[in-house]
Amino acid sequence: MPTHPHLFDVAIIGGGIIGSATAYYLMQQDPQLSVCVIEPDPGYELASALRSSGGCRVQFTGAENIAMSLYSIDFIKNFEHTMATATHPAPVDWVEGGYLFVVPPQDTANLERNARFQQSQGCTLDLLSPAELKDRFPAMYVDDLGAGVHTPHDGWCDPYGLLWGFRRKAIELGVQYIAERVVAADHDAVQAKSVTLGNGQIIRATSFVNATGAWSGDVAKLFNMSLPIVPVRRFEHYFTPGSHVGHLPYVKDTARLAFRSEGQGYSGGLVDGNVPRGYHFEVDHKNFEEVVWPAVAHRFPAFEAARCHRSWAGLYEVNELDGNPVIGAWNARLPNLYTVAGFSGHGMMHAPAAGRGIAELIIHGRFQSIDLSRLGYERVEQNAPYPEQGIL
Numbered sequence: 534m535p536t537h538p539h540l541f542d543v544a545i546i547g548g549g550i551i552g553s554a555t556a557y558y559l560m561q562q563d564p565q566l567s568v569c570v571i572e573p574d575p576g577y578e579l580a581s582a583l584r585s586s587g588g589c590r591v592q593f594t595g596a597e598n599i600a601m602s603l604y605s606i607d608f609i610k611n612f613e614h615t616m617a618t619a620t621h622p623a624p625v626d627w628v629e630g631g632y633l634f635v636v637p638p639q640d641t642a643n644l645e646r647n648a649r650f651q652q653s654q655g656c657t658l659d660l661l662s663p664a665e666l667k668d669r670f671p672a673m674y675v676d677d678l679g680a681g682v683h684t685p686h687d688g689w690c691d692p693y694g695l696l697w698g699f700r701r702k703a704i705e706l707g708v709q710y711i712a713e714r715v716v717a718a719d720h721d722a723v724q725a726k727s728v729t730l731g732n733g734q735i736i737r738a739t740s741f742v743n744a745t746g747a748w749s750g751d752v753a754k755l756f757n758m759s760l761p762i763v764p765v766r767r768f769e770h771y772f773t774p775g776s777h778v779g780h781l782p783y784v785k786d787t788a789r790l791a792f793r794s795e796g797q798g799y800s801g802g803l804v805d806g807n808v809p810r811g812y813h814f815e816v817d818h819k820n821f822e823e824v825v826w827p828a829v830a831h832r833f834p835a836f837e838a839a840r841c842h843r844s845w846a847g848l849y850e851v852n853e854l855d856g857n858p859v860i861g862a863w864n865a866r867l868p869n870l871y872t873v874a875g876f877s878g879h880g881m882m883h884a885p886a887a888g889r890g891i892a893e894l895i896i897h898g899r900f901q902s903i904d905l906s907r908l909g910y911e912r913v914e915q916n917a918p919y920p921e922q923g924i925l
Contacts, residue, residue, distance in 0.1 A: 548572025584847025775838020
């Protein structure tokens with residue numbers, strides 16, 4: 534614990550799943566650190582991760598994203614055994630339900646190329662023809678498909694359990710959580726010095742981490758940093774079919790339809806990347822009927838008589854540059870200001886690897902486990918998008 538309540542080695546702004554994972558890894562790697570996490574929403578009412586579907590997949594094309602997935606999925610699978618505290622278990626209800634990407638004929642060559650690269654990176658997958666898709670998933674309409682890739686060891690978990698597991702473990706290791714909002718930042722030409730909270734308290738630290746997700750662009754502005762990360766509303770629905778479909782993996786297509794089995798029904802939606810940016814949480818109850826239902830019913834005709842039981846809204850933290858996270862320090866200006874944000878829907882699944890990476894960067898000055906340098910802020914300054922083709 535810090536000797537002075539306002540002075541820390543590391544101050545993490547944002548205590549959601551990314552910020553809490555970062556706090557955990559900092560303490561795991563250096564138990565002598567004094568670390569605080571500043572989180573204005575301690576009940577996580579608006580947290581993006583808790584409004585997500587909890588999916589975890591290896592079907593990316595960037596080596597860094599694949600490596601983060603492989604590590605994070607293995608970590609999540611063992612979470613309840615390694616992250617329990619003295620007073621709380623750490624269940625995350627991992628389901629190895631698999632992922633299935635399906636594409637039309639014109640995208641088959643690209644999917645096959647991606648699959649070969651994923652295999653070269655250690656991923657287990659099955660490349661399936663339309664006939665093989667039909668054989669494996671009889672309820673699926675495949676006449677307009679060219680191919681699919683099934684990754685059987687992917688799956689999903691309970692985001693609530695994952696977030697609280699990281700938070701409780703971080704607290705057990707000595708992290709201090711502060712239920713406040715950062716409203717201002719003080720810095721000179723070469724160093725971030727302190728942040729001011731809504732209650733007037735000033736937090737000084739040697740290093741600062743911006744892990745505020747959909748709010749990270751606004752927090753960056755407090756340090757005069759330009760970060761192209763914006764909030765984008767997305768909808769999730771829980772629905773049931775009119776006739777038997779059976780257990781499905783997490784199904785995704787090029788139109789950004791994404792849904793999976795959930796208990797006796799199914800959970801998912803269709804992401805519209807063109808919606809207005811902003812902190813919008815209102816639910817459009819026509820979204821399922823007008824957007825999601827036609828897409829689901831086309832791919833699985835049994836959903837012609839689907840019934841939507843519940844809908845909710847959450848935020849994607851979209852990196853407008855390339856849809857990938859910024860993970861690194863602002864080396865050209867304030868090198869003690871670190872960013873780990875902009876995951877564009879992949880934050881929960883990559884939280885363990887990203888948190889570990891930022892902790893390594895702060896403690897050791899470089900990435901040690903997975904080299905995430907290509908995801909640094911430098912590419913934003915250079916307007917050089919990270920070339921990821923696996924975001925559907």
